Amino acid sequence: MKVLNLAKQALLAASLCSAALQPANAQTTTPAPAPASGGPVDAASMQDLVLANRVLTDLNVIDGFGHVSMRHPANPNRYLMGRSVAPALVVADDILEYDLDSNPVDARGRASFLERFIHGEIYRARPDVMAIVHTHSPGVIPFSVSSVPLRPVFHLGAFLSPGVPVFEIRDSAGQSNMLVSNPALGKALATTLGESNVALMRGHGSVVVAATLPMAVFRAHYSNVNAQLQTQAMSLGGPVTYMEPEESKKTLGVIDQIHGRAWDLWKRAALEKMPGK
Ligand SMILES: [Zn+2]
Numbered sequence: 001m002k003v004l005n006l007a008k009q010a011l012l013a014a015s016l017c018s019a020a021l022q023p024a025n026a027q028t029t030t031p032a033p034a035p036a037s038g039g040p041v042d043a044a045s046m047q048d049l050v051l052a053n054r055v056l057t058d059l060n061v062i063d064g065f066g067h068v069s070m071r072h073p074a075n076p077n078r079y080l081m082g083r084s085v086a087p088a089l090v091v092a093d094d095i096l097e098y099d100l101d102s103n104p105v106d107a108r109g110r111a112s113f114l115e116r117f118i119h120g121e122i123y124r125a126r127p128d129v130m131a132i133v134h135t136h137s138p139g140v141i142p143f144s145v146s147s148v149p150l151r152p153v154f155h156l157g158a159f160l161s162p163g164v165p166v167f168e169i170r171d172s173a174g175q176s177n178m179l180v181s182n183p184a185l186g187k188a189l190a191t192t193l194g195e196s197n198v199a200l201m202r203g204h205g206s207v208v209v210a211a212t213l214p215m216a217v218f219r220a221h222y223s224n225v226n227a228q229l230q231t232q233a234m235s236l237g238g239p240v241t242y243m244e245p246e247e248s249k250k251t252l253g254v255i256d257q258i259h260g261r262a263w264d265l266w267k268r269a270a271l272e273k274m275p276g277k
Helices: 002-021 043-058 117-125 141-145 155-160 183-193 213-235 245-258 260-272
Strands: 067-071 078-082 095-099 131-135 198-201 205-210
Touching: 043 067, 043 078, 043 095, 043 131, 043 213, 043 260, 067 117, 067 213, 078 117, 095 117, 117 131, 117 183, 117 205, 131 213, 141 198, 141 205, 141 213, 155 213, 155 245, 183 198, 183 205, 205 213, 213 260
Parallel strands: none
Antiparallel strands: 067 078, 067 131, 078 095, 131 205, 198 205
């Protein structure tokens, strides 16, 4: 009997989980008519987006959750992102195109991420942003729930300057399920992000933006690394010496030029593991 009860509990838990993860069409409102496509996407861009999903998983920046998107290379009013599936499993067929209201162009039964509004609203607010990563990176979470700001402690974290704002979802949604699952919350998050490269989401994770996909991947990874290093430095006791804004600015000028070296390495490793390579 005990075994039976346990089995029932497991079934109940599984159904609750799947309900919580129901994609978006998970929609509670009538879906808008599908927007027109922004045009074909070149194969290299598509492959990079697929690989970015896998690289971020390999780097433990995202796992079964989290997502990465890029602005459509030919139409700034569209963006591209995987369907609602674990990023490590994404292939080209899983990439969906969205308008900036986060309506899919041609879903063909493929489910969307509940939190896709993070991407649409940031692309709308920040014309300079070409790629976005949303993470639940363990390293950054403590800084989203404490009064200690995340600050650059080493040169590869220079993009964290001049500051990393924290999005408090309670200010917009009160007691919520913590998910940025509608346009208003996406807009509120974009407002908190402002002109920064990274915003933390209280008790949830982070959002990282950049002018290229490789740079967004780089920043998502090194946000997590910087957060871990800052935690270690603080645990040693005594004052911590952070990078000055001027140092960060000068460092960023160099790192932004050479970050492609890391991307090439990570991409090759991910490519090696692709099925049917
Ligand atoms: Zn999330």
